[in-house]
Amino acid sequence: MSLTDAPRIVTARAGFDDSHSIDRFLATGGFDGLRKALTLSPTQVCEQVDTASLLGRGGAGFPAGRKWSMLRKADVSYLVINGDESEPATFKDHLLVEKEPHQLIEGVVIAAYALQVSQAFIFLRGEFALGLERVQTAVNDAYAAGALGQNIFGSGFSLDIVVHPGAGAYICGEETSLLESLEGKRGFPRIKPPFFPAAIGLYGEPTVVNNVETVSNLPWIVLNGGEAFAALGEGRSTGTRLFALSGHVRNPAVYELEMVKHTFRDLIFAPTLGGGIPSGTGVKAIIPGGVSAPWFYEEHLDLPLGQDEVAEAGSMLGSGSIVVMDETTCMVKAAWRITRFFSRESCGQCTPCREGSGWLERILFRLENGQGRREDLDLLLDLCDNIAPGLTWPPQQTTICVLGPSIPSSIHSSISRFRDEFLAHITQGRCPHA
């Protein structure tokens, strides 16, 4: 539970067993935000979102209001909601689609009204079987309640929402890959420029792609005003955010916390939050924003959970997922497993990503299994440098999308910090932790 008295904005109903039912939704202010939005002009809704400084919750943290203002004016445009949620250790949208599906629909209608689009798609990863059923039910309920379809609540605004299942591919979370997939193709990311969705998106038409959590904030923002949202948090990081905490903590879960007002230490150790590390050992490493992010360590524990704060410290808040690794963890194995994920999920269009990820994975595998050589550490870093020249953060891009340049993060982090542990694998001819 939040250590500040900030309201719960996107998980207010999640504590109820029937939070996914239309009855519970309507009994707890459901559609109030939408009704209010429809009394405002679309421009006024956009202004509220701008004032709120709502940052995208999908990973890149781009301000939603600014993204909306960049939508190319055209007769036909689309809104697409990204519910692919496949970044390892990220499980916040899972909660929202299963427990707060009507809130998601309400948020989508508000966004569509602000953008004046007449068709929206909600793309959910196919592995969310229950989430897909709940969101489809919520769509059916919304049509029946007059909150979707022709002339919504008598406002003259009309919208259709289609729930679209994915079929298992991490890369489809990347927005241009998602659009390809939604067009019925392989999920190959498109080259930006020119294929920025706001200019050339779904079917070549201007398209806004927003994350599930991003739009789930909209009912509250419209109802309470952008200023009330901006009053929470600090600086650019306003409102609350869902943090998915996993790994070596007593209470792994999704926590809705006021932005910036909590530190990594609070999240991991507070008795009402993570509850500390079960083994009683210390923090060896933290992955702060999904496995694409460079790692943090003990000295970062007092860093506030805010987008700019984490970026300035050399990593990213990304998808808001935080993995804790205690002192018993083998860093070589962790880096290997993350790299294997990238090598499996690379779409294969770009050579550095496709070939590099496979080589890196195989070298890390032999290191973990005691078959490594001393030269392997330099070889790993050299390969990483080929994918993201200079190994800077944020990384240089040699590829079509940023999956490729994300691969070096865990390897560069683990070798820089735990070189001795890599060497021990080589000299002992086995994993010292096994």
Next chain:
Amino acid sequence: MSHLTPERRQRCERLIALYPQKRSALIPLCHIAQEQDGYLSEPAMIEIAAMVGVTPAEVQGTATFYDMLHTEPVGTYVVGVCTNIACLLAGGDDLLAHAESSLGVRAGGTTDDGVFTLEETECLADCDVAPCVQVNHRYVRTTTPDALDGLLAELREGGRADEIPTHGNLIRVQRTTGLVADPEAIAAERAAKREEAGA
């Protein structure tokens, strides 16, 4: 002769009508085909191709990109054990190894009786109940070897059929309406408004 049942074909047609371009329905249609056959069979791919207006090779080429679409038969129950980072920290690879010995197949394999296919999966977005296991894409939350064995035994006897339908049954809730907003009318209205504003 249609390979898909008339009821499924009708659902396919209704899905196709939801999209501005037919091809967008390709993946949802593949899910419906898997629901009927348990996997994505060749006659189904040929039929889907005809329905969305592409070649069968394009359906196959697209489908093989996605982990959930199986162009070869799989078990009645596809058991996925996650070994990605959060689950690894909770012993996901041990749980997978246990499942391999319980079922007598390696990850990727199907038991001889065709009941189970075992898969090692990437993150399933349920990392707080680690290691995460899904059966036919339902979260079963069996994190220990004993609990997993218990579940496998139950499934073998036909238990939990409501909660975990056979492989391919993904979304059992049907959409209740077609499209109702008329995009052409809206586009025309918007064009008229713009003209008015310009004039």
